[in-house]
Amino acid sequence: MATKRKVSNLLALAVLSYLSQRSMHPYELSRTLRDNGDDRSIKFNHGSLYMVVQQLEKAGYVTAQETNREGQRPERTVYALTDAGRQELRDWLRDLLGEPEQEYPSFVAALSLIGALPPSQAVPLLRHRLQRLAERAAQTRRQIETVLAQGVPELFLIEEQYRLAVDEAESTYVTSLIDRITDPQTGWGPMWAQFHGETFPPQAPPAQAPPDPERQQT
Amino acid sequence: MATKRKVSNLLALAVLSYLSQRSMHPYELSRTLRDNGDDRSIKFNHGSLYMVVQQLEKAGYVTAQETNREGQRPERTVYALTDAGRQELRDWLRDLLGEPEQEYPSFVAALSLIGALPPSQAVPLLRHRLQRLAERAAQTRRQIETVLAQGVPELFLIEEQYRLAVDEAESTYVTSLIDRITDPQTGWGPMWAQFHGETFPPQAPPAQAPPDPERQQT
DNA sequence: GGGGTCATGTAATAGGTTACATGATTCT
DNA sequence: AGAATCATGTAACCTATTACATGACCCC
Numbered sequence: 008m009a010t011k012r013k014v015s016n017l018l019a020l021a022v023l024s025y026l027s028q029r030s031m032h033p034y035e036l037s038r039t040l041r042d043n044g045d046d047r048s049i050k051f052n053h054g055s056l057y058m059v060v061q062q063l064e065k066a067g068y069v070t071a072q073e074t075n076r077e078g079q080r081p082e083r084t085v086y087a088l089t090d091a092g093r094q095e096l097r098d099w100l101r102d103l104l105g106e107p108e109q110e111y112p113s114f115v116a117a118l119s120l121i122g123a124l125p126p127s128q129a130v131p132l133l134r135h136r137l138q139r140l141a142e143r144a145a146q147t148r149r150q151i152e153t154v155l156a157q158g159v160p161e162l163f164l165i166e167e168q169y170r171l172a173v174d175e176a177e178s179t180y181v182t183s184l185i186d187r188i189t190d191p192q193t194g195w196g197p198m199w200a201q202f203h204g205e206t207f208p209p210q211a212p213p214a215q216a217p218p219d220p221e222r223q224q225t
Numbered sequence: 226m227a228t229k230r231k232v233s234n235l236l237a238l239a240v241l242s243y244l245s246q247r248s249m250h251p252y253e254l255s256r257t258l259r260d261n262g263d264d265r266s267i268k269f270n271h272g273s274l275y276m277v278v279q280q281l282e283k284a285g286y287v288t289a290q291e292t293n294r295e296g297q298r299p300e301r302t303v304y305a306l307t308d309a310g311r312q313e314l315r316d317w318l319r320d321l322l323g324e325p326e327q328e329y330p331s332f333v334a335a336l337s338l339i340g341a342l343p344p345s346q347a348v349p350l351l352r353h354r355l356q357r358l359a360e361r362a363a364q365t366r367r368q369i370e371t372v373l374a375q376g377v378p379e380l381f382l383i384e385e386q387y388r389l390a391v392d393e394a395e396s397t398y399v400t401s402l403i404d405r406i407t408d409p410q411t412g413w414g415p416m417w418a419q420f421h422g423e424t425f426p427p428q429a430p431p432a433q434a435p436p437d438p439e440r441q442q443t
Numbered sequence: 444g445g446g447g448t449c450a451t452g453t454a455a456t457a458g459g460t461t462a463c464a465t466g467a468t469t470c471t
Numbered sequence: 472a473g474a475a476t477c478a479t480g481t482a483a484c485c486t487a488t489t490a491c492a493t494g495a496c497c498c499c
Contacts, residue, residue: 048337103335105350111268117321118384119266132323166336176394
């Protein structure tokens with residue numbers, strides 16, 4: 008159902024949205040998206056943008072309006088939204104807002120396979136993640152502050168706030184997970200470690216620094 | 226940094242993980258992944274699996290061990306994990322657990338562009354999403370219960386619990402968002418509606434049923 | 444014993460990312 | 472005036488998804 012759209016890349020949604028305000032040429036779109044920080048919410052890369060615009064044109068959602076050339080630069084084709092495009096924009100947005108999608112964040116995959124590491128490694132990694140999450144949250148908060156200070160209405164920052172909320176929930180969860188692994192009475196550590204031929208908590212404290220790709224298991 | 230791996234599809238991580246327990250042929254992998262419900266955590270599809278196995282072989286992480294044929298069925302090639310593969314599995318997992326990735330869920334994109342809809346449409350959609358989230362959560366809880374009842378250790382369900390926690394945070398956030406839009410004193414509704422040439426709350430109550438792709442804005 | 448569905452894999456297509464190319468502008 | 476960076480786009484390459492193919496097994 009969700010893949011039935013003629014153009015599925017979310018970048019296209021942003022393009023439709025900007026074109027609904029005024030016609031632009033691809034480079035201008037590119038520039039505007041970056042300047043507005045949309046690249047924090049939508050995966051963006053230069054090459055894909057041109058592709059997406061082509062796809063939109065083929066699908067009849069946008070149409071080349073004029074090609075003008077300025078000096079000796081390459082021609083810039085200005086695209087305008089069509090009625091079908093306006094319709095698609097609304098319909099797509101409604102769909103995304105109203106219906107939660109099944110998504111596949113990499114942390115979920117990692118959690119589902121965490122058993123492949125011994126708990127002596129998993130726990131420090133989770134602690135490290137907590138730190139990183141905290142750093143990221145702090146940065147997002149500063150980001151929000153500065154943008155608000157520039158007078159942008161809060162309505163345009165809700166996606167950042169949402170991210171904050173989700174990251175916070177993740178932190179809470181990871182904290183509780185660490186507890187359930189390490190609790191001296193009921194923790195999963197020992198059973199889990201045994202499966203790897205280890206003990207938990209480990210006798211010799213394991214290395215603390217987390218991502219050390221070279222370290223070998225003994 | 227994150228795209229530096231020779232094989233980046235997360236399905237490959239699951240393959241490495243299963244092969245670390247015993248050698249299998251692709252179809253067996255496919256079957257095992259489905260049976261263990263890994264397809265809820267990792268995007269899975271038949272075709273991709275074969276591709277991923279090829280990629281892993283090319284990268285030297287797995288190696289064809291034997292090809293046996295049973296009756297007149299096509300040959301099945303059994304793959305085994307190599308040392309490099311075992312190393313990659315550990316390294317990759319460590320990375321995923323320890324470092325939060327920047328990801329792009331579609332709801333974030335939708336939130337960032339929500340202004341393109343008038344609040345009279347956005348609010349019912351958000352309410353509808355809340356319902357769906359609740360349904361999904363209920364189903365996940367049942368799922369967890371039945372699997373636990375089959376004696377599977379809780380450790381193998383943490384990714385479901387994580388999903389629950391995140392969904393719950395999303396629900397909370399969406400609820401608060403609705404409030405901030407509709408609050409009679411300080412809500413963003415009126416300002417936002419005005420931008421669309423409407424009023425908020427709307428005079429004639431807008432249709433309630435959310436995803437109705439055919440309805441036109443008046 | 445013929446019609447579905449399972450088992451197993453390959454090939455064609457579409458989608459997305461990276462790399463490349465080239466004139467213009469700006470800086471020193 | 473040469474170096475660096477911006478502006479703008481195309482092409483080549485990977486990855487992923489869909490569609491196709493075919494023998495085996497199971498049902499009535």
